Amino acid sequence: MNQTETAPPSTATTPQTVREFCLELVSLYGQLIDQGSGSPQLVFDRSTVSVSLLADRFITFFDLSYPLTHARLEEICEGSGITVVASKIQGHKARGGNCSYQGKTYVYYKEGDPPAAQVHSILHELFEIIERWLHGFAELRPRSHSIVEREANDFAARVQAPPARILEWINVNGFDVVGLRRKFDCSYATALIQLAEVLSTSVFTNTHDPVPMIGLLYERPTWRRNPTGRLPRLALRYFVKTPGFPFSLRKVELGRVSFHQNGRTCSLKRLAQCGSQLFLDQVDFRFDGGTYPVHVVVSHVRWRSIPQKPVKVVIQIMPAHCPSLRTLAANYGLQSSELFEED
Numbered sequence: 656m657n658q659t660e661t662a663p664p665s666t667a668t669t670p671q672t673v674r675e676f677c678l679e680l681v682s683l684y685g686q687l688i689d690q691g692s693g694s695p696q697l698v699f700d701r702s703t704v705s706v707s708l709l710a711d712r713f714i715t716f717f718d719l720s721y722p723l724t725h726a727r728l729e730e731i732c733e734g735s736g737i738t739v740v741a742s743k744i745q746g747h748k749a750r751g752g753n754c755s756y757q758g759k760t761y762v763y764y765k766e767g768d769p770p771a772a773q774v775h776s777i778l779h780e781l782f783e784i785i786e787r788w789l790h791g792f793a794e795l796r797p798r799s800h801s802i803v804e805r806e807a808n809d810f811a812a813r814v815q816a817p818p819a820r821i822l823e824w825i826n827v828n829g830f831d832v833v834g835l836r837r838k839f840d841c842s843y844a845t846a847l848i849q850l851a852e853v854l855s856t857s858v859f860t861n862t863h864d865p866v867p868m869i870g871l872l873y874e875r876p877t878w879r880r881n882p883t884g885r886l887p888r889l890a891l892r893y894f895v896k897t898p899g900f901p902f903s904l905r906k907v908e909l910g911r912v913s914f915h916q917n918g919r920t921c922s923l924k925r926l927a928q929c930g931s932q933l934f935l936d937q938v939d940f941r942f943d944g945g946t947y948p949v950h951v952v953v954s955h956v957r958w959r960s961i962p963q964k965p966v967k968v969v970i971q972i973m974p975a976h977c978p979s980l981r982t983l984a985a986n987y988g989l990q991s992s993e994l995f996e997e998d
């Protein structure tokens with residue numbers, strides 16, 4: 656597969672700290688402008704540096720290797736005068752935080768979070784610190800909290816599972832969300848979202864056509880207490896769709912999707928809850944009056960502590976003319992299954 660965008664060439668020297676990283680960005684993308692005072696001022700426009708460029712620069716600058724570990728991030732922070740603190744706070748929605756106090760900067764992450772989530776949190780907080788430090792050089796209008804939050808999550812995902820490395824990996828291993836998560840030691844959500852991100856800007860090498868994939872991640876919210884002692888139900892957490900399908904489909908419309916084969920019918924939700932890993936070879940995907948032949952792979956993640964039920968279910972759907980899911984099913988050892996009827 657080819658990717659239609661390429662990362663910028665490296666210009667790294669021997670940088671060390673997050674401050675130096677900010678200085679490099681400003682020197683690369685800032686401009687010396689004489690605004691009439693006679694002495695030119697360095698003006699940096701943050702909008703000239705996209706989150707994806709910032710993430711690529713960060714990876715090159717700190718020469719990151721993968722999977723990216725908590726220890727490596729802590730080393731970068733400590734080397735930059737940023738103290739990383741494990742927070743014991745429970746029950747708060749925020750997964751991390753950062754602050755500056757008496758000239759010192761602190762990053763917090765939740766001690767009880769899984770390691771992949773801790774790495775994500777530290778990267779998220781680092782982005783907010785970088786954003787703040789870049790402000791010092793910028794003639795910036797303050798950006799809204801929600802935009803910075805969204806960009807911080809995007810930055811964290813791109814640094815944890817970088818598109819260029821994902822592309823290399825999937826060219827060898829196929830569109831395997833579970834394997835991708837293992838390779839980059841990230842969350843299933845990051846693996847799925849980043850895979851879709853890469854496929855959205857890629858084309859098949861032989862045909863130059865886009866790579867259409869619908870991906871869904873269902874999770875059992877095991878962190879939620881259930882007074883009856885029963886496991887919480889699987890709930891849809893993430894939905895991605897790459898270009899190349901002849902229809903648009905939004906998350907709120909997923910309930911109108913159905914699958915058909917030999918007179919049998921099944922909904923997406925039922926597929927997720929069926930309890931089996933499946934490969935559906937050439938079934939009809941129906942939505943909004945259209946019928947499209949597709950392949951479907953349903954893969955499960957089980958935890959040793961809850962062996963009886965999957966805690967995560969990944970569903971991937973691709974048009975039947977793309978052989979990629981057939982290869983994935985073969986890698987998982989899945990035989991092609993018949994579609995079952997709804998209970």
Ligand SMILES: [Zn+2]
Nearest residue numbers: 779783804807
């Ligand atoms: Zn934040």
